[in-house]
Amino acid sequence: MAVVIDQTKCEACGGCVNTCPGDLFCWVDGLTGTTVQPREASECWDCLACVKQCPGGAITTRLPFSIAGTGATLMPRKENEGWIWTLRYPDGTVETYTT
Amino acid sequence: MKRPVQHVVTDLVVIGGGTAGCMAAIEAKSKDPNLDVLVLEKADIDRSGCLAAGMNAINLYLHPGETPESLARYVRQDAMGLVREDLIVSMAEHVNETVHLVEEWGLPIAKDSKGHYQQRGRWNIKIRGGDLKPLLARKTQESGANILNRTFASGLVVRDNKVLGCVALDKRTGDILAIEAGAVIVTTGGAAGIYRPNNDGDAHHKMWYSPFNTGAGYAMGIRAGAEMTSFEMRFIALRVKDILTPTGTLALGFGAKQVNAAGEAFMEKRFPHMGGNSAPTCLRVYGPTVENMEGRGPCFMDATHLTQEEVRSLKSSYLNMYPDTVLFWAANDIDPATDLIEVCGTEPYLVGGHAQAGYWVSDDRQTSIEGLYAAGDVAGGTPYKFVSGCWAEGVIAASSAAAQLRRKRNRSRTVAATPRPVAGFRELAALEIARLIEPLSRHNSVARECQVTPKEAEARLQKVMDEYAGGLSTYYHYSGAGLDRARQELERLNRQLKSLVADDFHQLMLAHEVIDRIEVSRVLVEHLDYRQETRWPAFQSRSDYPFRDDRHWLKFVNSRRDPDTGDLVMITRPYEQMVPGDRYLP
Numbered sequence: 001m002a003v004v005i006d007q008t009k010c011e012a013c014g015g016c017v018n019t020c021p022g023d024l025f026c027w028v029d030g031l032t033g034t035t036v037q038p039r040e041a042s043e044c045w046d047c048l049a050c051v052k053q054c055p056g057g058a059i060t061t062r063l064p065f066s067i068a069g070t071g072a073t074l075m076p077r078k079e080n081e082g083w084i085w086t087l088r089y090p091d092g093t094v095e096t097y098t099t
Numbered sequence: 100m101k102r103p104v105q106h107v108v109t110d111l112v113v114i115g116g117g118t119a120g121c122m123a124a125i126e127a128k129s130k131d132p133n134l135d136v137l138v139l140e141k142a143d144i145d146r147s148g149c150l151a152a153g154m155n156a157i158n159l160y161l162h163p164g165e166t167p168e169s170l171a172r173y174v175r176q177d178a179m180g181l182v183r184e185d186l187i188v189s190m191a192e193h194v195n196e197t198v199h200l201v202e203e204w205g206l207p208i209a210k211d212s213k214g215h216y217q218q219r220g221r222w223n224i225k226i227r228g229g230d231l232k233p234l235l236a237r238k239t240q241e242s243g244a245n246i247l248n249r250t251f252a253s254g255l256v257v258r259d260n261k262v263l264g265c266v267a268l269d270k271r272t273g274d275i276l277a278i279e280a281g282a283v284i285v286t287t288g289g290a291a292g293i294y295r296p297n298n299d300g301d302a303h304h305k306m307w308y309s310p311f312n313t314g315a316g317y318a319m320g321i322r323a324g325a326e327m328t329s330f331e332m333r334f335i336a337l338r339v340k341d342i343l344t345p346t347g348t349l350a351l352g353f354g355a356k357q358v359n360a361a362g363e364a365f366m367e368k369r370f371p372h373m374g375g376n377s378a379p380t381c382l383r384v385y386g387p388t389v390e391n392m393e394g395r396g397p398c399f400m401d402a403t404h405l406t407q408e409e410v411r412s413l414k415s416s417y418l419n420m421y422p423d424t425v426l427f428w429a430a431n432d433i434d435p436a437t438d439l440i441e442v443c444g445t446e447p448y449l450v451g452g453h454a455q456a457g458y459w460v461s462d463d464r465q466t467s468i469e470g471l472y473a474a475g476d477v478a479g480g481t482p483y484k485f486v487s488g489c490w491a492e493g494v495i496a497a498s499s500a501a502a503q504l505r506r507k508r509n510r511s512r513t514v515a516a517t518p519r520p521v522a523g524f525r526e527l528a529a530l531e532i533a534r535l536i537e538p539l540s541r542h543n544s545v546a547r548e549c550q551v552t553p554k555e556a557e558a559r560l561q562k563v564m565d566e567y568a569g570g571l572s573t574y575y576h577y578s579g580a581g582l583d584r585a586r587q588e589l590e591r592l593n594r595q596l597k598s599l600v601a602d603d604f605h606q607l608m609l610a611h612e613v614i615d616r617i618e619v620s621r622v623l624v625e626h627l628d629y630r631q632e633t634r635w636p637a638f639q640s641r642s643d644y645p646f647r648d649d650r651h652w653l654k655f656v657n658s659r660r661d662p663d664t665g666d667l668v669m670i671t672r673p674y675e676q677m678v679p680g681d682r683y684l685p
Contacts, residue, residue, distance in 0.1 A: 002301065018248075019143055019145055020142070020143075020146075021142040021143075021146050021147050021148070021151045021309070021311050022142070022310070022311050023141075023142060023270070023605060041301060042302070042304060043304050044304060045151065045152075045309065045310055045311070046152075046305065046422075046423040047146065047151035048422055048423070049146035049151055061423065061426065063305075063342075063423065064298075064300070064301040064302040064305065065301075066298065066299075066302045067298060067302050067305060067341040067342065068341075068342070068426070068427050068431055069432070070430070071430065072426055073426070074422060074423075074426040074429070076422070081207075082227070082229075083229060083418075085418050087414075087425060087426070088429075089429050090429070090430070097411070097414060097415050097418055097425075098415070099227060099229050099415055099418045099419050
């Protein structure tokens with residue numbers, strides 16, 4: 001299980017560091033400054049807590065290839081008291097759900 | 100290595116800010132706003148514990164016509180005739196009010212045209228609970244309880260079988276806390292990661308139960324000499340294969356039935372006398388296990404009767420609880436309307452929510468240690484709790500702890516319930532602190548090639564339990580001879596824990612998570628060995644005693660580790676029938 005951070009969208013707010021139930025994000029000092037990185041991909045439970053709270057929409061979830069094929073994506077977006085989920089199939093078909 | 104220690108004094112500590120813990124803190128403050136309540140949470144209460152991704156149903160609610168007794172009869176037969184009926188009844192007395200309360204707080208619950216909760220199965224209601232945990236977290240903050248996130252409690256401080264407090268570490272700052280309290284409620288949930296899980300490598304945390312619930316509460320109780328019950332009633336869930344998400348949604352919400360590779364409805368065929376597809380929970384996972392074992396698998400749930408609209412509704416349901424299910428189906432080209440959904444059993448967990456492993460508690464949820472209470476998945480004796488049952492236990496434990504603290508305050512005639520620092524607390528806490536931080540200092544004392552990481556120790560534990568104590572590789576079956584091997588290997592592993600090292604505070608938490616699970620596993624093996632029958636097939640399938648034996652084993656198997664000698668003493672307690680009726684009929 002893993003999440004992928006798009007550093008071009010990351011606002012370095014630390015929300016994911018604060019919320020992850022497994023404490024799987026940490027601040028990493030690098031050449032270009034301090035960024036948030038996932039600690040260890042295999043420890044993720046895919047609860048999507050980090051994805052849901054990310055203000056920049058920078059985090060996406062990627063299922064491990066040992067159990068799931070590549071090419072599909074699922075993204076929640078907050079709307080009022082609920083969520084709009086965008087599910088993209090490998091063939092490009094898109095479905096949306098409201099919860 | 101001398102590290103500064105913060106000495107904290109409070110009235111009530113709640114260890115674990117999950118489903119039961121949040122409710123316990125809220126209830127304690129509600130019962131007595133003057134109480135100083137401290138919640139210790141190793142993650143952040145906003146999304147910690149089993150509710151991280153949300154919840155799509157309340158699976159314990161007494162609909163009109165049901166009573167605590169009717170629930171006790173149902174749960175008793177589901178748990179193969181042996182449960183703490185008194186605990187079920189007291190849980191049932193509080194469960195509905197907790198659901199109404201959380202609804203008032205803002206949990207969306209579907210209602211019918213008459214304004215009753217929409218029923219989904221006999222005890223269930225459908226909810227839109229994707230953000231249930233943040234809702235509970237907000238209410239916990241509003242209650243006035245003090246919350247320390249990213250702070251894990253490593254152990255209790257107990258003297259003469261009375262709890263004095265606990266020791267914890269703030270993993271952000273490295274601050275050590277020696278916390279004195281008048282009462283402690285343990286709400287750390289159950290234990291995952293004891294057995295080798297279904298998936299390996301990068302997918303090894305792709306499991307049903309929270310991989311971050313690692314039995315801390317069980318272990319600290321065991322070390323402190325608390326009496327534990329029913330560890331041998333493990334819990335194995337029937338789940339969607341590979342992604343390991345619940346099948347209850349499919350079965351109850353959408354009427355899907357189990358079939359084998361030949362399309363046979365095997366539960367109805369082989370277990371008609373036990374209710375077929377409505378057979379007790381353990382049999383609903385034992386059934387497909389036998390099909391797979393005997394070559395008639397794989398097994399599936401058939402939801403192909405659903406319309407496209409119903410499939411959308413099914414997916415929405417999953418999005419509120421395990422959203423990765425929907426992604427998994429899309430990624431693997433699975434359409435529930437046309438494809439059978441493959442199902443399988445998970446690895447065994449220890450939980451006091453779905454099953455009944457945990458602290459032996461009395462009706463007020465006090466454990467065998469004075470001043471120490473347990474609620475939710477860490478408390479034993481009653482299965483079938485689910486979310487609302489854990490809330491009910493949180494309410495009962497908090498109420499009991501608050502009453503205890505009130506009595507103490509009245510006796511001592513002081514204004515605040517805050518206890519005066521107790522003589523000897525610091526010395527006892529110091530012992531636990533030394534145990535807590537030891538892995539940090541081993542880089543110098545343990546030769547590089549002998550150092551063991553938490554990940555390595557976890558892999559060893561999971562392999563031993565899987566191979567010798569009834570894991571996936573033996574289709575859950577175990578025998579006395581295998582348990583002897585488990586015992587030997589666990590003892591050796593336990594001795595080698597003195598080589599376990601941690602580089603930082605996160606690794607230190609991981610180190611203790613594996614130390615705790617080894618502690619729990621050693622007790623589990625003794626429970627498995629002690630019960631010489633098979634009462635809960637799959638959960639507890641003993642090949643050298645394959646039949647149920649009420650004559651000798653209609654009783655609880657408990658244990659207690661003597662904190663001074665370290666010896667584990669097995670204790671049996673009688674089963675008491677409170678609710679009339681046949682124990683094997685719902």
